[in-house]
Each structure stands twice: as C-alpha cells, then as structure tokens.
Amino acid sequence: MSSTSSRRRTRRPALALSAFTLTLVSLTACAAPATPPAPSSDAVTFDDVQSATIQIEAVGTFVSPEEGGYEAAGRGSGFLVSSDGIAVTNNHVVVGAGTLDVWLGGDTDKTYNAKVLGSSECLDLAVIQLPGDSFPFFEWRKGEIKTATDVYAAGFPLGDPTFTMTRGIVSKASTPGETPWASLDSVIEHDARIRGGNSGGPLVDEKGRLVGVNYAGNNTYDTNLAIHRDEVTAVIDDLIAGNDILSLGINAQAIADENGQGLGVWVSSVQSGSPADKAGVEPGDLLTKLQGVTLAQDGTLADYCDVLRTHGQDATLDVDLYRPADGIYYRGQFNGDALEAVQVLSTPGETSDSSEVAEGEFVSITDDSGNIQVEVPAAWNQLDGAGYTNDDGTWSSVIASPDMAGFADGWETPGVWVAASQDASTKVTPDELLRRADEFLAENCAPQELSPFEDGVHTGTYQVYEQCGGVGAAYVFLAATANDGSYTITVAVQANTEADLSAIDRVIGSFIAQF
Known part of the structure; x- marks a missing residue:
C-alpha cells in the first residue's frame, strides 16, 4: 500500500531502545529547524552537566510483546532547560505512567513528583514539570552542528543512580530516523555509547551546551541516535504550553514476525485522557490500520506518523486493531466512534468467546504473487497460493x-479462500459476485441477511450461511471493492467448530491486498 511520504524506503538496522530499563517503545519525528534560544549566563557549564541531568522513574501498567503485562517501575533520564523546573525527556520514558518520581543530579535523598505537560510519540519527546524554582539548567548549542563535533552522552544507565558520561563524535550530523519506535526526517548519529536508562538524557558539546536528546542505541552496530537540537527547539514551546504534537497518546513500537513481516504498531501503554484512551485502546493492543493505511509494513512507525502529519491528531481517524488478550479484532475511530469488536457471526451486542483460538495459534500467509496476506489458524497448514484467470x-x-x-x-x-483482482474491478460488481456464490450456497445452507462491510480500505457486502451441508457448518462469503477502485476482493471462510467461528472473525479482520 502506498504511503503519504517518500522518506521511508530504506530500512535501517533495528536499534535497541536505550531508555526505560523496563518498557519497550516509542520515538521521534520531525519539525522545521528553529533558532535556539539565546544563551543565558546562568546555564550550567561542562563541569556541571550532572547537576542539571535528572533520573526519572515511571510507575504504571505496561505490556510488552515478549513479557506480557506487568505493573512496575521503569527508569530513564532527562534534563532541565529552565530554572523553574521545566525538563525534557523521551515520550516513551513517561507516557502512560501513573506516577513520575524524579531525582536531580543523582541525589536520591530528595524526590520530586513531576507531571507531564506535553508529549509526542512520533517525535519521542515529552516535557515535564518539576515543582520548585532555582534549578540548574542547560542552554542550547549555538551555530551549526557538524560531523566530527565532540559530544558527550549523559544520564543514568540501567536504572543506576550513579551518573555517567560517555564521549564520542558526531558521525552523521543529519540522517533519516525511520525506526520501529519513531519517524524522523533528521537525527544525529554519534558514537558516545548509549545504554538502557540513558533515553531522554542530554547529548552535549565540550562546553556543556545541548546538541540533542538521546533516544536509541544498538551495541551490535555501535550506533547511537539523538533527536536533533533543531527538532526539539521547534516544538518545545508548544509542549511547555501543554500541547501534544503528532500524538494520539500511546507508547508505540512497530513489530514484525520472525520472517520480518510487519504486524502492526504495538501499544505498551496509553496516556490517560488521550484520544487513544477515549477510543478504548488498551496496553497490549496491536494497531494494524490507521485511516485505511496498513501500519508498520516496513518495520517502522513511518506510516503511523505520516497519517498524523497528513490529517492531524485531532481528525477523526479510522483504526483497526487486534487485542491478543481476548483474541478479537476491533474497529473504531480516534476522535470519533469508540472501538467495537469485529464479530461476523455474533449476535449484535454480544462478545464472542475467542479463548479457543489463542494468539500463538495463528499464522500470516500470502499467495504466490505476494499480493494477498491474511491470518489463519496454524492448523490450517495446507496451502495453495496459485492464482487463476x-x-x-x-x-x-x-x-x-x-x-x-x-x-x-x-x-x-474448515478453510479460507481469498482472491483479489485488478481486472475484475471494472468487469464485475461485488453484488454480482455475491449473487453467483448464493446460487450454490443457498442450496446447501440457510442464508442470513446481507450485511454491509467497510473497514476503511474496502467497501462491500457479506452474507452468513448457517447449517451448511447437513453437518451444521457455517460459511461466510464477502465481496468488496478497494475504496480507490483499484481491485475487487472476495473472502470465503467455512467454520465447523466453535474455534473455527473465532477464526472467521480473525480472517475477516486481517486480510490485506497490495497491488
């Protein structure tokens, strides 16, 4: 599926999140360069970098793809940018937390209870407020940031209250930052080692002036990334004013299966009162489509963030997601209709029991041409991907x-048959395809009422057939056309057990065609 940006054609090696020693997630984006604020004589020097660097502990409920749900504390870093307690950190360090405890300069004897003022999952930035005044603070580096500039990464790695700094140089002054946790036009790549717990900490020059915000590193490739100073200064005033930017209020990470096939955007935590929270998104959900765009196909947040750039975070956005906790697909809207379960065979208002078909019992399959993708029970392991004319x-x-x-x-x-054609979109309507199928199915099954189908990408109709073949089988036939008119698709699924009925909902909620 095409995207709204041309930025994300090159995949970078996966970067291990440097942050939060317990949470997995989110990252950055991009904004127009802005002139850094004028220097202040009260700002810290290089010798005092520790005094204005903070350690943050976020306590709340988080869900990781590997470990499942847990209620725990994760720690990251940050830094003060004003004497009245304004501090900058990463969105993934603080979003979704129930409480934020902050220690200044490694002093664990005094704890500050901070609050989030504004944040962005696409920019992986957040601004928090510490109570009090007369805090030490950083100023931003003036002038160009060049390759080979000496830099230092400061923070509290691995949740340790002991302050550390690592030294390196800027290896790339500006490089694209499309990662599983973010979508940036420009980030700073450097070799001052970032470790878990350093996320949100300052990257400074030899004078102690801010160059960027550290957010990710990969020890295997010795790659360390920082959000560029210009990205931060362009939005910091809005964040301080309490305005979220390119944000629906989630702690986000694009995930893929063992074959590298993108699965969607994982939600580790949700910001209370955010559009995601109001829509009914929960920690542990997997967003699969946003405004008709299939997410994370290239393993990054690029598609997710481009939809927000195109429509804005306040727009009504269609969303499809899968909830592994109950094995059900949901559809709804951000800033619109709340999420509802996709229940093809359920009575309206009832929730189908999907416990018989667990998350791990499904696999993603494709046809031989790679144009069709759909999730099916792993037990349906005999495949035929050949096309036909x-x-x-x-x-x-x-x-x-x-x-x-x-x-x-x-x-x-039981089984499933999915077929899609670009030619057929101009030769046959979904209604005609349904009529043809009904000629056979109605002779062997009890047809139910026709129902409209719309998932943000396709529009069509489906029909449920019950008591098929004298053995009580259920059958669903769906015919639809892509909303852009580029292809027609049909989905036929037969169920013979309660587990198969749950599989029908999974199939109908997961099919994708790409031409």
Missing part, C-alpha cells in the same frame, strides 16, 4: 485448510 480477469488467490481436498469437496472441513 477467468472471464472476470486474472486473480491472485490463496487457500488454507487443514485438509485441502476435504475443504474443496465437502462440508466437514
């Missing part, structure tokens, strides 16, 4: 079943 055109096709012959010839074996 008929009077309507050339079709990409994928069939999955535990017994291909049984699925093709009888009513006692």
